[in-house]
Amino acid sequence: MNRPVVMLRVPEPTRALILSGVLVDDIEVTIAAARDAWRAGEAPFAVGPNGHAAEQVLAMLAARCQVDPAAGWDRSPALALIAAERMRHLDVKGYDAAHDDEHTHDELADMARWYADPDAAGLEWPWEAECPRRGDRLADLVRAASLLAAEIDRLARVQVTR
Known part of the structure; x- marks a missing residue:
């Protein structure tokens, strides 16, 4: 399935934070929870105890993003x-x-x-x-x-x- 590419505008400090790797631990925890649920037979690999792993990663990132207001x-x-x-x-x-x-x-x-x-x-x-x-x-x-x-x-x- 081809999904459209969506570009999100975020302020430079938020972009720098994402690129710094400071969120890697949070992403790793989310993916590990999905893996553990899969190993326990509770859900397919992509789905963890709190829903689809990719959706959880996006939610975690969104919660940490500062919205860049429209110009002006x-x-x-x-x-x-x-x-x-x-x-x-x-x-x-x-x-x-x-x-x-x-x-x-x-x-x-x-x-x-x-x-x-x-x-x-x-x-x-x-x-x-x-x-x-x-x-x-x-x-x-x-x-x-x-x-x-x-x-x-x-x-x-x-x-x-x-």
């Missing part, structure tokens, strides 16, 4: 916070494009406005569901910006289909 994101922590919240909406909450596309009357922008304005006395919660509690100011602004990103994504999809 280090100059604006806000962008990273907003992107993380938007990904949480997509991946954890399941608010995908199909979900967002159901809201064609500015509901996403209204919800963003509600989160962005701490004195939103004149603004009503734009959903039928119970009104959520506000978080701290930063969390509310990040939610607002993420919702605006969702609305921008939705509008961009509408323009593409025209």
Whole structure:
């Protein structure tokens, strides 16, 4: 089976750590556990007590890798916070494009406005569901910006289909 080659960008200190051999012991322990499980007849060689040996090695490496942010994101922590919240909406909450596309009357922008304005006395919660509690100011602004990103994504999809 041909697998695609995936290149991961990591900062130079992380790359140097990997190349230094300091992780060799951890990799050896992972592979030894897989070998021991195989010898005991508990699993095929590639599979150890904690799953596939290669997956365990990758997980161990990933746990030690520092993520290299996209170019320029280090100059604006806000962008990273907003992107993380938007990904949480997509991946954890399941608010995908199909979900967002159901809201064609500015509901996403209204919800963003509600989160962005701490004195939103004149603004009503734009959903039928119970009104959520506000978080701290930063969390509310990040939610607002993420919702605006969702609305921008939705509008961009509408323009593409025209």
